Amino acid sequence: MRNERPRPALSYEPLTPTSFLQRSAAVFGPRTAVVDGELTLTYARLWDRAQRLAGALAAAGVRPGDRVAVLAANGHQLLEATFGVPAAGAVMVPMNIRLSAAELAYILGHAEVSVLLHDDASAELARAAARGTAVLLVPSAEYEQRVEAADPLLVPVEDELSPLSINYTSGTTGRPKGVVYHHRGAYLQSLAMALHTRLDAGSGYLWTLPMFHCHGWCFPWAVTLAGARHIxxxxxxxxxxxxxxxxxxxxxxxxxxxxxxxxxxxxDAPAAELDPRLLACVGGAPPSPALLRRALRAGIDVIHLYGLTETYGPAVICQPQPEWSGLDAEESAALTARQGVGNVIAQRVRVVGEDGCDVPADAATIGEIAVRGNDVMVGYHRDPEATERAAPDGWFRTGDLGVVHPDGYVRLVDRAKDVIISGGENIASVEVENALLSHPGVAEAAVVARPDEHWGEVPVAYVTLAPGAQVTEGELIEHVRTRLARFKAPKAVRFGELPKTSTGKIQKNVLRRQAASPADIG
Structure with a gap:
C-alpha cells in the first residue's frame, strides 16, 4: 500500500472550477456575466441561480455522484448547469443537440443518467430519447420554477480527482465513448485557456463554439474566472x-x-480592422495560410489550438513568439498554422514512431502525436479496455500524425485514417487542402481517398467556392500541380457545401463514403 502523507488544511484545498464562479460573484458581483438574447445576468445572480439549481436537483432526489444530463443550445441554462450540477455534487453529461434520439438514448443509458434538463428547442428530441426510461425530464419552464423555488446548495468537493463530467465523443467510427473529466483537470485547463488567450474583466466572449463540445474547451470556466462577459x-x-x-x-x-x-x-465582415481587435482561437483542422492572412486584414488575430475530447479541449497551442511579428505574411502564416507545444499545464507533446520512441525533430519524420498530463482524461466511462488501448504506455495516442520541427513545435500532417496511399506513396490530405485553399476562389476544401483499381487510392477534392467565384475543376487541379508533386493533385473535384459536425468540423467519413460510391466515381 502506498504511504500517503496527510494533507494540511492550511496549504491544501481540493481544486474545482465551480470555485471560479464563487470568486467572481464576490469580486465582480454587479458586473454583467451573461447576455442571452433579452436576458442579462450579473455574476452575483449567476452564482445564486447555480446554487439554487443545485438545491433543486437535490430536492428532485439527485445525490452526489449521480449523473445529470443537459440537452440545450448555448444559453444561460447550459451555462448555469455547468456550475450548478457539480455544486450539487453530481456529474454533468453535456449532450450534443444535433444527435439523433437513438444516439442520445444510448448516452442516457450508458452514462446512467437520472435527470435530463433541456431547453424548449430540444423538447421533442429529449422526450424521444428518454422514452421508456426512468429519466426525469425537466423542460425550460419547469426548470425556472424549480430554480426559483429552491434553497441554495453547495456540496463541497472532497476529492479533486473525482468525476466532474462525462463528455461523449462523436462516435463516427462506432458507439460514442464517454470521456471522464475530473475537477482538477478542468480547473487547471481553465487557467491555461484564460492565460493563453489573455482573458480579463474587460473581455467579451462570443459563444460560437458549442458549450456541450468538450465542455466548451473549458471556456465556460475560463471566461468566468476572468470576470469576462459570456455572449x-x-x-x-x-x-x-x-x-x-x-x-x-x-x-x-x-x-x-x-x-x-x-x-x-x-x-457584414469588416472591411477594415476591428476595434477592439478580435482573438479567434481555432481548433480542428489546421487553418490554411490563406485564411490566416484574410483574418489579419480584418483585425482578427488567430491562435491555433489542438486537442480532443480526451484532453479537455486544447492541450496544444501554437505559442506565438515575439520574433514572428517581423516576418513577412507568408512565413508568419506558415508558423501560425502549426499545432505548437503543450499548454502551460500540459506535459511536453510527443510524436512517436511504431516502436513508441520519439521521432527526430527534423520536420520530416512522421509519427503519432501522444500526450499526457493534468489535461488528459481519467479514462473512458465503463470501458477499461478502450482506455488501455488508447494509452498503452501511459501516453494517450491521439490518432493524429505529425512531425516535430527543430524548435520543438509539432505540426499535424493528417489523421492516420485520412492519409491517402496512392501507388505506394503517402499523400497527406491536409497538404493538398492547403494548396487548394491558396486559390482565391476557394472558401473551403476537403480531400479524401477514392478507391482506384490501378493506384489503390487516389485523392478526390470536395470544394466550396467563395461567393461570386467561378473556377473550373481543371483550373483547381492545375493550381495544385504548380505547388505540389503532380501525383498529389486531386483526380477529381466536386463542388458544393461540405458536410459538417455540430462543432463545424468537416465530416470526412461522409465524404469518403460519397467518393467510394459508384455514382460519384461515374
Missing part, C-alpha cells in the same frame, strides 16, 4: 454573430476553421 449565440449565423460582436465589443471567440471562414465570407 450567448445558440447557432452560428454569421450575420447575427457580427451584430453581437459589434454591439457587445466582443474580443474573443473559438471554433473550427470553418466558423472563421463563414464569418469572413459574410457581407
Amino acid at each position: 450567448c449565440l445558440p447557432k452560428v449565423e454569421p450575420g447575427e454573430a457580427w451584430r453581437l460582436i459589434r454591439a457587445h465589443r466582443v474580443t474573443h471567440l473559438c471554433g473550427a476553421p470553418t466558423v472563421l471562414t463563414s464569418l469572413l465570407a459574410h457581407d
